[in-house]
Amino acid sequence: MLLIPCPFCGERAEIEFRCGGEAHIARPANPESETDDAWRDYLFVRRSPKGVHFERWNHSHGCQRWFNVARDTVSDEILAVYPMGEAAPEKLR
Amino acid sequence: MQRYSIFSLARNALTGHKHWQEAWRSPEPQPAYDTLIIGAGGHGLGTAYYLAKEHGLSNVAVLEKGWLGGGNTGRNTTIIRSNYLYDESAALYDHSVKLWEGLSQELNYNVMFSQRGVMMLAHNVHDVQVLERHIYSHRLNGVDNEWLTPEEAKAFCPPLSIDRGARYPVMGAALQRRGGTARHDAVAWGYARGADARGVDIIQNCAVTGIRTEAGRVVGVETEKGFIRAKKVAVVAAGHSSHVMAMAGVRMPLESVPLQALVSEPVKPIFPCVVMSNSVHAYISQSDKGELVIGAGTDQYVSYSQRGGMQIPEHTLEAILELFPIFSRMSMLRQWGGTVDVTPDRSPIIGKTPVDGLYVNCGWGTGGFKATPGSAHVFAHTLATGEPHPINAPFTLDRFKTGRLIDEAAAAAVAH
Ligand SMILES: Cc1cc2nc3c(=O)[nH]c(=O)nc-3n(C[C@H](O)[C@H](O)[C@H](O)COP(=O)(O)OP(=O)(O)OC[C@H]3O[C@@H](n4cnc5c(N)ncnc54)[C@H](O)[C@@H]3O)c2cc1C
Numbered sequence: 001m002l003l004i005p006c007p008f009c010g011e012r013a014e015i016e017f018r019c020g021g022e023a024h025i026a027r028p029a030n031p032e033s034e035t036d037d038a039w040r041d042y043l044f045v046r047r048s049p050k051g052v053h054f055e056r057w058n059h060s061h062g063c064q065r066w067f068n069v070a071r072d073t074v075s076d077e078i079l080a081v082y083p084m085g086e087a088a089p090e091k092l093r
Numbered sequence: 094m095q096r097y098s099i100f101s102l103a104r105n106a107l108t109g110h111k112h113w114q115e116a117w118r119s120p121e122p123q124p125a126y127d128t129l130i131i132g133a134g135g136h137g138l139g140t141a142y143y144l145a146k147e148h149g150l151s152n153v154a155v156l157e158k159g160w161l162g163g164g165n166t167g168r169n170t171t172i173i174r175s176n177y178l179y180d181e182s183a184a185l186y187d188h189s190v191k192l193w194e195g196l197s198q199e200l201n202y203n204v205m206f207s208q209r210g211v212m213m214l215a216h217n218v219h220d221v222q223v224l225e226r227h228i229y230s231h232r233l234n235g236v237d238n239e240w241l242t243p244e245e246a247k248a249f250c251p252p253l254s255i256d257r258g259a260r261y262p263v264m265g266a267a268l269q270r271r272g273g274t275a276r277h278d279a280v281a282w283g284y285a286r287g288a289d290a291r292g293v294d295i296i297q298n299c300a301v302t303g304i305r306t307e308a309g310r311v312v313g314v315e316t317e318k319g320f321i322r323a324k325k326v327a328v329v330a331a332g333h334s335s336h337v338m339a340m341a342g343v344r345m346p347l348e349s350v351p352l353q354a355l356v357s358e359p360v361k362p363i364f365p366c367v368v369m370s371n372s373v374h375a376y377i378s379q380s381d382k383g384e385l386v387i388g389a390g391t392d393q394y395v396s397y398s399q400r401g402g403m404q405i406p407e408h409t410l411e412a413i414l415e416l417f418p419i420f421s422r423m424s425m426l427r428q429w430g431g432t433v434d435v436t437p438d439r440s441p442i443i444g445k446t447p448v449d450g451l452y453v454n455c456g457w458g459t460g461g462f463k464a465t466p467g468s469a470h471v472f473a474h475t476l477a478t479g480e481p482h483p484i485n486a487p488f489t490l491d492r493f494k495t496g497r498l499i500d501e502a503a504a505a506a507v508a509h
């Protein structure tokens with residue numbers, strides 16, 4: 001089980017959290033004028049990288065707040081935690 | 094190929110079993126092949142087998158980064174059934190069950206296919222309605238499935254508790270009698286032996302590290318053993334499919350997550366069938382070795398670690414004990430994980446890609462073992478002819494653009 005450092009509550013066991021999937025996926029700004037390709041990418045295509053991944057987590061059984069996590073998907077090691085709306089740490093991109 | 098029979102067994106017994114031929118060769122790769130298959134799981138090996146057997150194409154190599162059958166093929170709980178809701182899925186999975194029925198004879202290799210019945214439990218009014226709807230839709234598609242009362246379910250599977258006071262009482266069950274289990278390793282080994290005998294090169298310990306394209310067409314792959322030229326390349330890499338497809342610049346609608354299973358200490362035969370419960374999330378059967386084989390769920394995050402959190406099997410065991418209190422003192426022996434590639438609609442992707450000559454068969458997620466023969470069979474057709482077989486025609490990569498999804502996620506939404 002992951003030990004996740006909630007930026008508001010500190011380290012807690014993973015069962016207190018809900019993973020919100022890949023981070024930094026922006027909803028198309030002009031839905032009517034987007035192509036089918038853009039909709040496919042937004043709705044369905046995911047990075048699923050073997051290595052550093054950026055994802056959203058919610059401390060659903062704690063403070064209920066959202067934040068971003070950078071995690072290595074091979075070792076499961078958590079590399080960074082950063083606020084919603086902020087870009088992924090430069091050195092991990 | 095040395096054929097296996099009671100006579101060959103007797104003959105080899107007389108010489109102390111020292112003269113059995115190797116089941117397959119371990120060749121070094123040739124510089125070029127007509128077709129390269131990336132991934133020697135059941136699906137990749139089966140594809141090679143049917144390419145050679147049904148289409149006369151044997152200038153084929155299967156490239157495997159580890160040992161053959163060491164991916165999800167050798168890690169799954171071997172449940173086989175075809176009771177899927179949508180017409181497209183019913184056709185695909187039932188094609189597979191029909192091939193399973195003759196597979197041991199076809200391969201001259203005992204895959205231990207056992208049609209012991211797969212029983213899915215209903216625990217509330219909603220479950221009852223959903224399962225009854227499934228039963229009718231399966232029957233319309235020619236797939237067997239029948240409704241059992243709780244008493245009939247208990248008669249079919251005596252260890253099951255149908256105590257009305259249970260937290261999730263059993264209100265009935267849907268039984269597919271043609272469903273069952275098989276020996277997972279044997280499926281990989283049987284297809285490998287059959288493909289090798291027809292001239293296919295199976296190259297183990299040879300990871301693919303790049304896919305080379307020229308003017309939008311695939312020309313070969315980079316491997317740990319150097320560059321290999323090919324006219325067609327087929328990616329059958331299960332949990333690693335996004336990673337391998339990215340080598341050709343194709344982004345996939347897939348996420349790879351851990352899926353775990355566990356087995357108990359072996360005991361005498363007590364469990365005659367397969368039982369699944371989507372609501373409490375448990376599935377269980379007993380192997381011929383005597384272990385209870387229990388499937389747990391997926392972890393909630395992308396991971397290639399091939400291990401998941403302990404809370405996942407714990408949750409499954411809670412559900413198992415609710416249904417089968419008789420197992421409360423049983424010790425669990427081993428637990429492990431695989432990496433499964435999940436699509437948004439929980440249906441596989443079988444067919445062409447935007448790169449000419451590059452084909453993909455992936456997205457089987459938590460439930461592709463049952464489909465091994467059928468998937469391999471229709472994929473071989475696709476590779477040989479350049480066009481999909483009617484059965485896999487709906488399972489395109491393009492459906493995530495057109496919106497023509499085959500939404501088994503809504504229909505099952507559970508690991509199986
Ligand atoms: C715990 C668990 C339980 C399951 N239970 C069931 C069940 O009860 N019923 C059911 O129907 N399904 C079940 N499944 C799903 C099933 O196991 C898979 O869908 C199926 O086995 C996939 O077969 P495959 O041949 O495509 O993949 P795999 O057997 O995983 O083969 C893919 C191969 O590709 C190789 N590969 C990857 N990358 C590269 C590379 N770069 N170069 C070369 N080779 C590469 C891998 O090493 C691997 O051997 C379960 C899965 C798991 C993990």
Ligand SMILES: [Zn+2]
Pocket residue numbers: 006007008009010059062063064065
């Ligand atoms: Zn918190």
